[in-house]
Amino acid sequence: MAPMIQPMEQQITVEGPTIAIFNVAMIGHVNPTFALVQELRRRGCKVHYFLPPVAPIRAAAIESGAVVEGYLPEDPSDFVMEKCGIDEPLIHIVPEILEDDRAEFERSVWPLAQALLCGEHVIERCRQLGVSVVLYDPFLPLGLLAATKLGIQCASLVTYPGMGSLSGLMSSLEAEGRLERAATIRRPYGKAIQEKFGVDLSCDLLTRRQFYTKANFVTTCEDLIAELPALGERNWADELRREFSFSAVGCLVSSSAPHVITARSDSFIPRVKSFGHSLPVAELSDQVAKGRKIIYAALGTMALSDRWSIDLGRISAANLPYGTTGKAFCQHVWKALLAAMEELGDDFFCVLSVGKQPDALDFLGSSEAEIDELVPSNVLIRGFVPQVEMLNNYASAFISHVGFNSLQESLMAGVPLVAIPQAVDQPANAFKVGQRGWGQAFFKPMETVTSTALAEALRRVCDESGGYRQAVQCARLELAGGAPRLAESVVSMALGGC
Template sequence: MAPVNQPTSQLITEEGPVVAIFNVAMIGHVNPTFALVQELRKRGCKVHYFLPPVSSIRAAAVESGAVPEGYLPDDPADFVMEKCGIDEPMYHPVQEILEADRALWEKTVWPLATVLRCGEHAVARCRQLGVSVILYDPFVPLGLVTAGKLGIPCASLVTYPGMGSLSDLMCTMEAEGRLAYAASIREPYAKAIQDRFDVDLACHFLTRRQYYAKTNFVTTCEDLVAQLPPPGQHQWADELRTKFSFTAVGCLVSNSAPHVITARSDSFIPRVKSFGHSLPVPELSEQLAKGRKIIYAALGTMALSDRWSIDLGRVSSYNLPIGTTGKAFCQHVWQVLLDTLRDLGDEYFCVLSVGKQPDALDFLGSSEAEIFDQLPSNVLIRGFVPQVEMLNNYASVFISHVGFNSLQESLMAGVPLVAIPQAVDQPANARKVQERGWGQAFFKPMDTVTSDALAKALREICNEGSTYRQAVQCARAELAGGAPRLAERLVAMAQEAQEGRAALGGC
């Protein structure tokens, strides 16, 4: 391994800049980047993509034209970023952490612990590759530290509508002192990072739940960026305004880019094994030929995996009752949807994505036979499907949790929405759907999502004379062009850095 103080290699190759991307194993964070990789490759860039060892994500990176890189020299198959530092905390012993603060503590620890575990390798590898510019997910401060150590430009890629979409949560955490508490947890990690890499992460900032750079790109149009609270009301919001800049570059969704549909282990098998993950093209084509309206329903990979058993009420901005798990939310919506499809009849056909949880459909029965007996004839169950392909070619309407990527994928496909938000940024996204006429939204869904209300919304949205589809088409025009625009910005950042170094005599 090369020493960390070795001079940086030449910035720009004859073929173009060398770009390094740092990301997490979350499909909502990686999927927008694959179209960007394709655009960078068109411009002669070499792209090295630092990723956890998740085969589906790395395969998509390769397909898009990137070279996958591990976070450690031996690239162990069992490396999980989110577990870094959890068993060896710097702050205080695990047993002293109150259960209510455990999730906050873990989310505070692992990004910084990842830097300490993986930093030497990342710095040495990027130097060896001659990396010119770094793009990183805000959850991965390793990208920020690596760029700082090598003296090269970097930017973060914000794959949600900005911190303004989390205003209710952030304001509550500030009022409760939890943002300050998280800053105190970060302090010893920040000191260790500065001692080792001579990079100051400014971990005292209240907004260091996400590690923004001076330059940050948001993967949407300006109109979809969520606004911060007014100046002078909240310290965290004022900090964002004064310390960081954010540029909306447009949507990165592309029909030609790879799209990961699940990043979970293949060993996680549902009780009902026959649903599969392929797109039922013959059946969908047949339904379209019969003139039927095709409903696509998918409530997000997080609710179907990481949030299946946890309380979403605390991160829902009061959209869900305290104690509501991902399972309770999904099964409520699914039961209502099935009842609705029975009432709507053969004019409608639904593809319902239910994920891979072994107990996903236990509200219908305990065996495969019982479950299938409860399904209406106009409903087809899948674990996951290729969402971009489904939206672009078959869907008349999308019943969605309106996670930011799902929202933009629907808009780019010209498909109006029924927005049923869970938590985090989704209620804010759903408000935008309602305000802009892109569909209809169901807030507080445990109370408002009923068979009558859902049937009414679906009929209105699918009505040929409705204005929803026209509104979505206008949104698509505003969003288009994000991947090429961002690729040009990154190339320009690398070239400006090269010119600056040349003006200083190559220092």
């Protein structure tokens, strides 16, 4: 494919090492990397960013200074990496996996199937470019494969607080024997990769849900890395300690870096005219001038898109009941929030991001008029808004699912949180919010989130005398400087350092 060249005004003439980055089409995984790209470019590095064909993500990578590369020679526009190997999986290996948990089966298959499909092109392209260092999301063994085959240095970019944040899920999977079954599924793919490329990806490891390597950079401060179970308590955790090392580099959030707010199409719910994705600057400025507390509420792009119809309970470590979909979770919180805003009255104003599912607000009615009638006058609904800008310039408090990027963006903006976690690493992040005094946290939210409880939590976190904002400011100091620090480490690797 012909690489996508960056705008002329961003090109840098200083010759430096060439860095390749590999990533997935997930906002929480790509957004932290754009500030790193900017820092690498400032140091004279050339950055080639391998990405799936998702226009908003590719545009942000180019804006940050990278040259975008495709995963296949012709860079087909319909390539979806998460579908690799799924249509023709090796079902005969462990057939009961499909019956018990197809999602787990697919999660084990597609990363390795993608490596088999895309490996030849990516390895040859990295050779042509003279890549010195490979950085890759640990979802993608393709990055590890290319670096190992070419004998160049590599590191994974861990954009969540480490596998300790997944302790509940991982321990449950181990107890049910699902980690071992997943390893069985991976085994023939790993063998095929070894036969084709001569590279052993150690696919039998229990922790190969993430393809870590010897050096792994965690994009946060040391204090925010979640602890693993005690030594000897869980096999997967002991394996992680034995096989890999992790370095906290600090937060990569930057207000000057590109920030993708949605990786989907730009179509929004047609029946509500006020929906959109621009920041309502005039309205917000007016509310600030009136002395009102600005509440920003966003429950994460995954719950509002990919996980809208799937069971979050199975990946929540008992935080949500089995059968709770993204829609059920979001609408439960939204109902409580709308009622809480009525209770809070004119001293508060809320910007609520609801995504763009056609049935997002069907609990309010089936027409625009019905919905408008039931939305309080101190609530403004948007599909999405530029989150970093919203937090940095307007928000007094952030109602969040506390996905790791949202958590760190809030801390870096100095905004206290009301944490309402769903699944995966979010309960662990919410625990940290409460423990460190960064805000209020609701666990088992389908039971605990009520309009009264939410209104009281908002009053507390917005109270300047409550200590929440001061605690957040302290966290900001701990987190700062991640992008320059990580860029220096990468340059050192490229020049032959450790």
